[in-house]
Amino acid sequence: MNKKLGIIISIAVLAALLGGITALWYEELEVEAVVDTAELDWEFTDFFFFDSCYLVPGPDKNLFDFVELNPVTAPEGKDVGCTLVEEIDTDNDGDFDMLNVTLNNTYPYYYTAVNFWVHNNGEVPLKVWRLVIILDNGTQYVYTENEVADNPIITQLDLNNDGKPDVFLWFENAFGDQLEPCQTIDISMHITVLQPAPQNETLHFQLTLDAVTWNEYAEALSSE
């Protein structure tokens, strides 16, 4: 009888001890991390250009002095060629990410200029990194601060693969320029048709202007 009672009491004590352990007070602390990344984004906002095909007809500009970049009104004030510029949102994200520049009925020394505004509509500061000129034959010319320092990009492009330059391009150097969010800068581009350009043809080239986050500009330059 006493033995049975002892076993029962022992079991009860053990059960009480186990119950105490499982019911002990405790509390967890947690660290939750949420990383909300910003967006690097920029866009074309506005532009101005010479010799519009849509506005009141005006005399063409000719460029003979490539050193001083000094266009003159075409002799006798003739209005023969004209220029069209339009903004396009290629990916339908609400930003104009492409400028279409079309020069119509041009001739040697016909000159036009396009001044465009780029706007940082993202959330992080950006820096203008590089300009890539892409010809239809796949040739690419990459320009950064490494290549041109503070000078403008001045080049002649052979667009029809005949070994002769067809277009003179002068592109304002904005490399390293920093745009804070909401900030806008303007960049200008000058184009002149050269004498070897073929008659009655359509010549085409494309430029891409790349920006990187401001803190990785040096890294981007060194990664070339």
Add this chain to the structure above:
Amino acid sequence: MLKGKISTGIPVVFLALIAVLGITAGALALWWESLTIDVTVNTGYLEAQLSVHGFGDNETEIAEEMGEPDPSVKNVSSINCTLSDDNKTVTIVINNAYPSISYWCEIDLKNTGTIPFKVYNITFEGNLTEVADKFEFTDGTIYAGLQLEPDDEVIDKLVIHLTNNAEENVTYTGKVTIIVEQWNEYPTPPPTETGLPTSFR
């Protein structure tokens, strides 16, 4: 244990490679965005064409002035002006020609291109120039410096008048070349096949 592994050499290289890969991946993956400028240049074209509006001579008129009863019998020579298929060349053939008769061909010069041009120069060549006191445009409408806008045209009379220096039964040839060039570079010499024009400044 770690110290021992680093000191073996191979793990150090391995770690260095990982570090380089990390840096490179960082560079390649950095955030960037492109804006594109698409440029299309449509060039115009410069083109001039000729056409023939008429031709003839003054044999009959002279015969009338001289009181010939039947002037038509004096019409012994003839001129023919024909245009090539590309409208670039007018061929003038005068048969049975003789001195002191004026032969003429009315020639039309038209700007069939899309940009204005100016006549850079007009040259007269050949042994015809040696025996003709007139081998020229006489109306004064086609001349060096003449400017034609697209679709504009002018007509002038090319007159050939032989002197008595012309020999009998001989074929004389002449050639008139009209060079036109884009208006904004006149009077720069046109480009040559061997290089850029002198106006390429």
